Amino acid sequence: MLVRFWGTRGSLPVAATASIVQDKVAHALLAASGRSFADIEEARSFARNELDFATSGTFGGATTCVEIEAGDPANGDPYIICDMGSGLRGFGLDAMRRCGQGHARVYHFFMSHLHWDHIMGFPFFVPAFDPNAHIIIHAGHEDAEEALRRQQEEISFPVKFDWLRAKIEFRTLKVGETYQIGAVQVELMEQHHSHSSFGYRFTDAEGKVVVFSTDSEHKMDRMEGEADVEQFFGNADLVICDTMYSLADSVSMKEDWGHSSNIVAIDLCHGGRAKRLALFHHEPVYSDADIARMHAESVRYEELTREHDPLEVLCAYDGLEVSL
Amino acid sequence: MQWSSTEQQGCVVASPDGRVDEATAEAFTEHLAASVTMAADSPGKKLIVDFAGLDYMSSRGLRALTLAKRQADAAGVAMALARPNEVMREILAISRYDKLFAVTDSIEAAI
Numbered sequence: 051m052l053v054r055f056w057g058t059r060g061s062l063p064v065a066a067t068a069s070i071v072q073d074k075v076a077h078a079l080l081a082a083s084g085r086s087f088a089d090i091e092e093a094r095s096f097a098r099n100e101l102d103f104a105t106s107g108t109f110g111g112a113t114t115c116v117e118i119e120a121g122d123p124a125n126g127d128p129y130i131i132c133d134m135g136s137g138l139r140g141f142g143l144d145a146m147r148r149c150g151q152g153h154a155r156v157y158h159f160f161m162s163h164l165h166w167d168h169i170m171g172f173p174f175f176v177p178a179f180d181p182n183a184h185i186i187i188h189a190g191h192e193d194a195e196e197a198l199r200r201q202q203e204e205i206s207f208p209v210k211f212d213w214l215r216a217k218i219e220f221r222t223l224k225v226g227e228t229y230q231i232g233a234v235q236v237e238l239m240e241q242h243h244s245h246s247s248f249g250y251r252f253t254d255a256e257g258k259v260v261v262f263s264t265d266s267e268h269k270m271d272r273m274e275g276e277a278d279v280e281q282f283f284g285n286a287d288l289v290i291c292d293t294m295y296s297l298a299d300s301v302s303m304k305e306d307w308g309h310s311s312n313i314v315a316i317d318l319c320h321g322g323r324a325k326r327l328a329l330f331h332h333e334p335v336y337s338d339a340d341i342a343r344m345h346a347e348s349v350r351y352e353e354l355t356r357e358h359d360p361l362e363v364l365c366a367y368d369g370l371e372v373s374l
Numbered sequence: 375m376q377w378s379s380t381e382q383q384g385c386v387v388a389s390p391d392g393r394v395d396e397a398t399a400e401a402f403t404e405h406l407a408a409s410v411t412m413a414a415d416s417p418g419k420k421l422i423v424d425f426a427g428l429d430y431m432s433s434r435g436l437r438a439l440t441l442a443k444r445q446a447d448a449a450g451v452a453m454a455l456a457r458p459n460e461v462m463r464e465i466l467a468i469s470r471y472d473k474l475f476a477v478t479d480s481i482e483a484a485i
Contacts, residue, residue: 270437273399297433298470301440313433313469321396347468354461355432357395 051258051374052119053288053328057112057137058366060265060294060309060331061167064111070337077105103367104338110368112137113167114264114331116290120254121233123148128156128232132250132262132290137368138171146176155182158232161189162264163247164197172198173207183216188223188231190238190248195220223248239282241266243308251282258374259286261324264331266292267308268318270301276318283322287374290366291315293329293348312348319361320352328366341365376427377405383485384418387456391427394435402435406442414449421446422484426457436469443475454484 057063081101087093097106113135121127129145131138149155157177162168177183187194202211223229225248229236234252241247241263249263261283268276283289294300294309312329319327329348332341345365352363364372375398376391388409394402406423413421423439439455446453454476458466466472478484 270441273434273437296470297436298474301437302474311433311469313436317396317433351465351468354465355395355430 051254051256051260051287053260053290053372053374054117054119054141055137055328055366055368055370055372056117056141057115057133057135057171058109058330058332058368058370059111059113059135059334060292061113062334063113063136063167063170064334066108066111074105074338077101081105102342104342107367108338109332109341109365111334112140112368113170114162115141115171116262117141118234118252118260120252123153126154128154128158130158130160130232130234130252132160133162133168133264134159134170134172134175135168136171136174139174140368142171142175142177146180149177149180155180155184156232157183157185159185159187160236160250160262161187161191161194162241162249162262163243163245164189164191164194165245165265166201168265169197169201173202173209178214178216178218181215185216185218187218187220188229188236189220190223190225190240191246192222194222237282239263239279242269242272243267247308249282251286259288260374261286261289261291263289264292265308266310267300267306268310268314276321279318280321283318283324286319286322286324286326288326288328288372289315289319289322289324290328290330291319292331293344294331294333296344312344313351316348316352316355316361316363320355320357323358324361325359326362326364326372328364328370328372330366332366375401375405377401379409379412381416382422382481384416385420385422385485386413386416386418387422387424387481389424389427393429394431394438396432396434399432399434399438403438403441406438407445410442410445410449410451410453413446413451418485419450420452420454420485422454422456422481424456424481425459425462428459428462430461431465433469436465436471439471439475454478456481456484
């Protein structure tokens with residue numbers, strides 16, 4: 051099983067400005083002071099291996115889109131995609147390339163919810179214009195079709211939903227059921243968020259488990275219900291979890307904004323004995339340095355509160371691939 | 375979880391002992407609520423939670439502190455956290471709870 055992150059930012063796409071890039075270049079030049087490089091490859095190697103990630107790279111700015119590659123795509127297993135944020139555009143282009151190499155043109159989407167940042171990529175999803183593509187949109191919500199059609203009405207977008215050429219289906223999934231879809235078994239869990247959201251647990255034939263749990267607030271006055279969340283995260287190889295705010299923000303100024311914290315995500319993963327956590331749905335006002343600091347603090351909190359096997363804490367970024 | 379309460383210069387000083395995790399969070403929450411009620415009846419109308427005996431605290435304990443602070447605010451009680459060990463000091467910083475609560479190195483400084 052392979053997990054590819056196409057969009058990891060929360061709420062709103064962001065992009066680096068000229069001054070942000072200049073700042074990274076300045077830090078890189080300082081770090082390289084006194085050194086010379088024989089060629090671009092040597093310089094690339096320095097950037098990749100010796101600079102910190104916030105200087106040499108970026109966590110990216112595309113909104114939620116995660117691909118789960120399971121089974122054997124070379125032998126017809128379909129695409130599995132969580133959410134349609136702005137990161138979906140990049141996935142769609144890459145999927146067309148892979149389809150040209152023989153990948154099945156079947157796309158199973160699993161929608162956490164229907165807020166704008168989680169559906170805004172669909173009008174730019176090139177495979178939707180492919181008459182040979184089959185797109186199945188799975189959601190816990192019954193109004194998924196309405197949400198996708200509405201954003202392509204003329205007042206918002208020039209291309210109507212009905213002009214799309216792919217065969218598009220909508221399927222409503224129920225909590226408590228287990229579905230075999232493509233190369234994975236899928237279960238879902240309802241989460242606390244405006245208009246509700248759903249987390250998904252994917253299990254492949256080898257028993258590898260990925261949990262996708264974004265836009266989920268774990269309320270202070272419902273802490274007794276967290277045992278169910280820990281069970282849903284139970285023994286997962288990877289939990290992708292909303293960690294948008296600090297715990298203090300999530301219980302004060304940003305309470306009821308529908309999001310979680312790095313601290314609660316780690317506690318839930320510890321409780322469920324998960325193996326890896328990917329910090330996800332990054333706050334759009336955070337710089338790369340802010341996210342890197344949050345990641346380092348999360349790793350430290352995990353160490354401080356660990357009672358069993360270590361939980362590996364990753365920080366998702368646009369382009370990250372995690373092999374399970 | 376061990377818990378003791380004393381009154382110092384009109385303020386209630388509550389002293390939990392051990393660790394606050396999933397197993398002890400409920401007891402911690404209940405003790406905190408009772409301590410806020412006690413502080414509301416005290417002359418200083420202040421609750422100081424003495425962290426000296428606490429090994430560490432998970433998010434459940436931290437959120438219990440927030441619930442207690444809401445109860446305290448409604449009752450006109452001020453709340454402070456005193457004498458965290460190094461681990462607790464780190465957890466308060468990582469969670470940014472050191473921005474929500476006054477944190478002091480001694481009981482006297484909190485009074």
